[in-house]
Amino acid sequence: MKTRIEADLPFYFGPGRELFGFYHPAPALGGTAVLLCPPLGAEQIRCHRLYRQLAHGLAESGFPVLRFDYYGTGDSAGGSREVDWTRCIADVATAATELRARSGAQRLLAFGTRLGANAALVATEAVLAGVVAWDAIVDGAALIHELDRMQDALKVDLNRFDQARPDLDVRMQWQGFETTERLREQLARVGLPVSGSRIALLESREADAGNRPATWQGRSVESIEVTPHWHDIDRLEMAILSHPLIDAVKRRVQEMA
Amino acid sequence: MHEQAYRFGSARHLVGIMGLPPVIDHGVGVILLNAGMVYRIGPFRLHVDLARRLNALGYPTLRFDQSTIGDSGAGGKLLARPEQVVADVGEAMDLLHQQTGCRRFVLFGLCSGAQNAHSVAHADPRVVGAFFLDGYGHRTLGQRLRHYLPRLMKASVWKQWLTRKRAASGPRPPEPVFVVEPLPGKVVGSQLADMLGRGLKLDFVYSGGVSRYFNHVRQFRECFGRLADHAGVSVSYFQETDHTYVLSGDRQRLLDHVAQWMTRHFPATRPG
Numbered sequence: 001m002k003t004r005i006e007a008d009l010p011f012y013f014g015p016g017r018e019l020f021g022f023y024h025p026a027p028a029l030g031g032t033a034v035l036l037c038p039p040l041g042a043e044q045i046r047c048h049r050l051y052r053q054l055a056h057g058l059a060e061s062g063f064p065v066l067r068f069d070y071y072g073t074g075d076s077a078g079g080s081r082e083v084d085w086t087r088c089i090a091d092v093a094t095a096a097t098e099l100r101a102r103s104g105a106q107r108l109l110a111f112g113t114r115l116g117a118n119a120a121l122v123a124t125e126a127v128l129a130g131v132v133a134w135d136a137i138v139d140g141a142a143l144i145h146e147l148d149r150m151q152d153a154l155k156v157d158l159n160r161f162d163q164a165r166p167d168l169d170v171r172m173q174w175q176g177f178e179t180t181e182r183l184r185e186q187l188a189r190v191g192l193p194v195s196g197s198r199i200a201l202l203e204s205r206e207a208d209a210g211n212r213p214a215t216w217q218g219r220s221v222e223s224i225e226v227t228p229h230w231h232d233i234d235r236l237e238m239a240i241l242s243h244p245l246i247d248a249v250k251r252r253v254q255e256m257a
Numbered sequence: 258m259h260e261q262a263y264r265f266g267s268a269r270h271l272v273g274i275m276g277l278p279p280v281i282d283h284g285v286g287v288i289l290l291n292a293g294m295v296y297r298i299g300p301f302r303l304h305v306d307l308a309r310r311l312n313a314l315g316y317p318t319l320r321f322d323q324s325t326i327g328d329s330g331a332g333g334k335l336l337a338r339p340e341q342v343v344a345d346v347g348e349a350m351d352l353l354h355q356q357t358g359c360r361r362f363v364l365f366g367l368c369s370g371a372q373n374a375h376s377v378a379h380a381d382p383r384v385v386g387a388f389f390l391d392g393y394g395h396r397t398l399g400q401r402l403r404h405y406l407p408r409l410m411k412a413s414v415w416k417q418w419l420t421r422k423r424a425a426s427g428p429r430p431p432e433p434v435f436v437v438e439p440l441p442g443k444v445v446g447s448q449l450a451d452m453l454g455r456g457l458k459l460d461f462v463y464s465g466g467v468s469r470y471f472n473h474v475r476q477f478r479e480c481f482g483r484l485a486d487h488a489g490v491s492v493s494y495f496q497e498t499d500h501t502y503v504l505s506g507d508r509q510r511l512l513d514h515v516a517q518w519m520t521r522h523f524p525a526t527r528p529g
Contacts, residue, residue, distance in 0.1 A: 010262035010272050010328065020262065020274075022328065048296050052328060074298055075262070075274050075305065080505075160499040162465035169504055176301030176503045237293070237300060237501055 008055075013068075014094045020075035021068040021095065022052075023102055024059040032257040033064040033105035035096055035128070037112035037120040040083065042175045043230065044073055046240045047113055054111065054246050061250060063257070064103035068095040070119075080177045085186035088119050096127040109256050111249050112136070114230070115143075118190050121199065130198030130256040132249050135230070138216075140190030146231055147174040154233050175236055192216070200252040202245070204228055224248050259312075261356075263321075266348045272328040273297060273321025273349060275356060276312040278525075285385065285523045286359035287311050288349050289320040290374055292367035292501070296327030300367070300501035303508055307365065310512050315525030317357040321349050323373070339376050346377040361385040363458075363523065365515070366392065368500065378457060379448045386458040386522060388515060391500055393445045394463065394471040397479040403472050446481045453489045458522045460491045462514065466500025491518060 009023045036051050038044045055065040070088045072078035096108050107129045112120035117133035124131050137143050151174055156164040172179055201216060205223035215221060226242040229235045259277045274297065289304045291297065297320045298305050308318040322329035323345045332341060350362050363386040366374030371392025378384040408414045452459060463471045474494040478485035485492065493514065498507040 008264075008328075010264060010274075012260065012262060042301065045295060045298065045301075048327065074302075075260070077260070079306070080302060154503065160466065160503065162468055162496055165497065165504065169506055173505055176501075178505045236503065237295065239294060 008059075013098045014091070016077070018071055018077040019068055019091060019094060021066055021098060022055070023099075024055045024065040024067075025103070026059040026062050026064045029062040030257045031106040032129075032253075033066070033099050033103040033108055034058050034253055035092070035099050035108055035110040035120070036065060036067045037092055037095075037110055037116035038067070038069065038074070039112075039114035039116045040070070040073060040088075041177045042236050043114055044069075044116075046228075046236075046238065049239045050241055050246070053241070054249055057246055057250055058253060061254065063109075063253065064099065064105060066095055066099040066102070068098075081180055083177075083179075083183055085119075085183060085190070088115075089122050092119050092123040093127050096123065107257070109253055111253070115187070115190065118192070121193050124193075124198070130200070132200045132202065132252045132256070134202040134224075134245065134249070135204050135228070136192055136201065137190050138192050140187045143190070144184055144188055150175055150231060150233050157233060159234065175233065198256060200256070202248055202252070222248060222252075263352060265352045266329075266332065266345070268330075268333045270324060270330040270332050271321055271345060271348060273319050273352070274308070275353065276308045276318040276320075277357065278312045278315045278317060280315065281317060281357050284359065284526060285361045285363055285519075286317045286319065286350075286353040286357060287363045287365060287519075288346060288353065289318060290346065290364060290366040290370035291323050291326045292370045294326060297322045301503060301508065303367075303502055303511075304365075306508060307512055307515060310516055311519065314516060314520060316519065316523075317353060317359055319349050319353045321345075342373045343377050343380045346373070347381055350381070350383050361523075363387060363519070366390065368392070375445070375448065378452055378459075382455070384457065386460070387452075388460045388462065388518075390462045390511075391464055391467045391471075392461065393440065394461075394467075394476065394480050395442045396470050397476055399479045400470065400472050400476055404468065442480060446484060449481060449484055453484065453487050456489070458489045458491075460493075460515075460518050462493045462495065462511070464494075464498040464500050464502075465496040466498065468496075472496075 007025055011021055013019055013021050039047055051067055055067055058065045069076040070091045072080055072083035109130045110120040110128045111132045113134045115137055117136035120131045121133060151170055155170045201219055201221045203221050203223050204226050224245050226245050228240045261275045263273050263275060265271050292300055304320045308320050311318050324332045324341050353359050362383050364374040364378060364384055365388045367390040371389040374387045374389060378387045461477060474492055477492040484490060502508045502511055
């Protein structure tokens with residue numbers, strides 16, 4: 001494991017070397033490599049450890065893996081106000097090209113979480129042979145409504161602030177990150193694509209959530225017992241870790257490979 | 258902006274991003290330590306924004322993950338955590354020196370990062386300054402009076418206290434991720450005095466998010482006495498701010514504060 005970690009390589013890539021990536025080499029025995037597409041905002045930071053663990057697990061199973069940050073996120077160039085959904089999708093394609101060049105793999109699969117899943121799904125037909133999507137966004141307008149609601153709740157959160165903050169202090173931000181009208185308009189149109197054959201949908205299931213439909217528009221949905229609390233402002237800084245999720249993703253990737 | 262990714266350290270177990278100004282000053286570099294378990298980009302990307310702001314002012318920076326945090330692995334040596342922190346930050350300073358020529362370093366740490374910055378600043382002579390955000394401090398009589406007296410005057414507090422036993426208790430918020438284990442105040446004060454005696458410049462910034470143990474700028478004097486008068490000490494209290502600077506305006510205010518403090522105490526001779 002120690003040798004495995006030492007071989008993992010952080011680097012910058014893409015036009016202008018603006019994108020940060022972390023490459024986890026493996027023999028690519030089946031000719032398949034895996035691209036990990038992160039979510040956005042606070043969710044990206046919360047999922048960082050899980051993505052690292054997943055990358056190690058997939059590499060140990062023989063899949064070269066690339067983790068990366070979209071422009072304006074993580075260690076990539078650009079500020080948070082420069083995050084642009086069209087650019088995120090273009091960055092998936094850039095990262096796929098980089099992974100293909102580094103690994104020599106013939107086929108690329110992707111794993112994405114929340115909006116990261118949607119970005120990968122949009123790119124599927126062009127550059128990816130299949131996507132494992134965890135809690136993909138079904139309704140972009142509903143997502144915006146929820147993020148706005150959380151920001152309103154944050155404003156008066158006396159567990160966090162000594163006193164409630166005025167509207168001016170919290171506007172045009174979503175849980176720690178500035179946003180723009182352009183991004184709001186772009187995300188309002190996000191949804192799950194109707195077509196696309198090589199998609200595996202994973203959905204979080206809280207222990208007390210009961211049974212939910214096992215399909216979505218004819219596709220099977222696998223429920224994973226994990227409680228990411230995406231909408232809980234008390235957990236904005238808490239990492240999301242789940243071995244059941246990692247196991248499920250590895251299994252789905254191996255099925256698709 | 259020019260940033261480079263590195264894997265470094267004696268066991269190549271550490272991962273960090275070096276930010277380089279257009280012109281390297283060969284003077285002072287800034288090392289940004291992990292805030293709690295948050296990886297090197299910092300809470301809400303605070304460390305990225307701060308590093309780039311400092312790069313624009315001419316200071317090289319290194320934001321990195323300490324052993325077993327973020328993307329960094331274990332060092333392979335059996336060291337206690339405090340010794341491991343000193344070793345990790347020491348190797349971060351080695352790297353920044355090799356790549357930029359810097360021989361003097363300022364540390365930036367929030368919460369447990371402040372605790373770690375304190376340990377390294379006390380142990381390593383290459384450190385010439387440090388930012389301690391929500392770092393050491395302890396409750397004082399003044400802190401208790403400021404905390405409780407206003408509450409005693411509020412009818413709503415009495416009502417809540419009287420009805421607490423009847424009301425069903427709601428779910429407790431999760432335990433905070435960021436907790437600084439207190440060192441004895443005398444030990445902290447003695448170590449701070451050592452640092453100041455060596456000429457270090459120290460900036461203490463407290464937020465309203467830690468009002469449970471620090472709630473006024475003059476509490477620093479209540480905690481550490483005459484150290485508050487030392488020319489190398491600056492103390493600020495950002496009451497309205499939360500512990501992790503979740504609002505962009507609060508982060509901007511912190512960045513302005515850090516930039517001003519750096520240019521005052523460590524002016525770059527050839528700013529980028």
